[in-house]
Amino acid sequence: MDNAKRPLAINFSGDEVETLQADLAQLNFTIPATESEQKTFGVGTQGAIIQLQAVAGLPHTGIVDAATRLAID
Structure with missing residues (x-):
């Protein structure tokens, strides 16, 4: 991720979200199919x-945010 x-x-949509969801799926997190x-x-x-x-030991x-993106990368 960049x-x-x-x-x-929550409630965001578009290509950034699609990329995020693909990255999460690669890390074995489940994303609902409809989302x-x-x-x-x-x-x-x-x-x-x-x-x-x-x-990752980050605030839930x-x-x-930037720290969460680093954890995804």
């Missing part, structure tokens, strides 16, 4: 982010 990108959070198909950052994607943040915000 660390210069804006923070991502993946629609490229939407819903509660399922948020849950995967919170799980990743927990594993559910927001993809």
Whole structure:
């Protein structure tokens, strides 16, 4: 992921979210099919982010900020 990108959070959608979801799937986090198909950052994607943040020792915000992006990379 590109660390210069804006923070991502629930209700965002588009190509950035699609890339995020693909990266999370590569790390074995589950993303609901409907969210993946629609490229939407819903509660399922948020849950995967919170799980990743927990594993990485980051605050459990559910927001993809710079520190979370580094953990994904």
